[in-house]
Amino acid sequence: xxxxxxxxxxxxxxxxxxxxxxxxxxxSNKRTxxxxxxxxSGTMKGHKFMMKGFGEGAIDYLYKPLDPEITEAKVSVxxxxxxxxxxxxxxxxxxxxxxxxxxxxxxxxQRIAESKLQKSEKRLIEAQRxxxxxxxxxxxxxxxxxxxxxxxxxxxxxxxxxxxxxxKFLEKVHPDDRTLVNNFFDNILLNNxxxxxxxxxxxxxxxxxHVHLF
Numbered sequence: 108x109x110x111x112x113x114x115x116x117x118x119x120x121x122x123x124x125x126x127x128x129x130x131x132x133x134x135s136n137k138r139t140x141x142x143x144x145x146x147x148s149g150t151m152k153g154h155k156f157m158m159k160g161f162g163e164g165a166i167d168y169l170y171k172p173l174d175p176e177i178t179e180a181k182v183s184v185x186x187x188x189x190x191x192x193x194x195x196x197x198x199x200x201x202x203x204x205x206x207x208x209x210x211x212x213x214x215x216x217q218r219i220a221e222s223k224l225q226k227s228e229k230r231l232i233e234a235q236r237x238x239x240x241x242x243x244x245x246x247x248x249x250x251x252x253x254x255x256x257x258x259x260x261x262x263x264x265x266x267x268x269x270x271x272x273x274x275k276f277l278e279k280v281h282p283d284d285r286t287l288v289n290n291f292f293d294n295i296l297l298n299n300x301x302x303x304x305x306x307x308x309x310x311x312x313x314x315x316x317h318v319h320l321f
Contacts, residue, residue, distance in 0.1 A: 112139070112142050113142070113186055113189045113190070113193075114142070114143055114144075114145070114182060114185055114186055114189060115133070115142055115143070115144045115145070116144075116145045116147055116169075116182075117129060117130060117144050117145065117146055117147065117165075118146075118147055118148065119146050119147065119148035119151050119156070119160070120148060120149070120150060120151065126146055126148075126160075127159060127160070127163050130144055130146075130163040130164060130165065131163060134163070134164050143166045143185055143188075143189055144163075144164060144165050144166065145165060145166060145167045145168070145169060145181070145182075145185070146160040146163075146165045146167070146168045146169070147168075147169045147170075147171055147173060148168075148169075148170065148171060149170070149171035149172070152170055156168070166185060167181060167185070169181075231255075232255070232256055232257070235255060235256070236256070236257055236260075239261065240257060241254065241255045241256075241257035241258030241259075241260070241261050242255045242257075242258065243255065243258055243271065243276075245273075247296070248296075249273060249292060249293075249296050250272070250273060251271045251272050251273045251275075251276060252271060253271055254271040258271075261308065261316065261318065262275075262279045262308060263279065263308070263310040263311050263316075273292070277289065279308050279309060279310075280306060280307070280308060280309075281306065281307035281308065281309050281315065282309075283307075284306040284307050287304070287306060288304065288306050291304045291320075302321060303319065303320060303321040304319070304320045304321075305317065305318070305319045305320070306318055306320070
């Protein structure tokens with residue numbers, strides 16, 4: 108088909124092929140299967156033929172001779188319904204396209220954000236390495252759940268060789284400073300402490316490393 112067809116009025120009685128067979132062929136074709144069909148017949152009348160027509164996918168079954176006013180009114184209604192159906196399908200297609208574009212855009216923005224985050228994390232790690240500054244994360248109950256790579260180095264551990272914990276951290280603190288450090292963190296949890304502290308770390312070779320916490 109070179110042009111779109113919105114409605115087919117099909118005569119049931121034709122020389123070589125009846126309208127029912129033509130309707131089946133139309134329904135089997137991807138391009139014509141959704142075109143509404145009206146059957147018309149001058150001899151095949153009655154409930155039996157009408158139900159057969161509906162069974163073949165017709166939207167109406169008219170008797171000939173056709174009444175011009177009734178036929179025009181029905182065709183007008185069916186064309187309007189077909190037009191509304193096509194408009195709805197076009198809107199649905201546009202909506203699906205918009206949803207796909209939004210999804211693709213969201214995915215791209217997420218990729219860009221993740222890429223920027225990774226770059227920021229790399230810059231932070233490099234800055235901490237150069238400045239010999241590390242950071243950690245603690246829960247509200249005082250449990251250390253994260254050490255940056257530089258914290259591992261400051262404490263004398265190979266990166267991620269141990270599970271971060273306050274106990275492991277405190278083991279590295281000089282024995283004479285442990286009470287001071289422990290009290291410092293207790294006061295932080297109570298929102299009643301100083302925001303900085305200087306203490307000593309004992310490394311594996313028993314050398315002393317002075318650390319400032321802020």
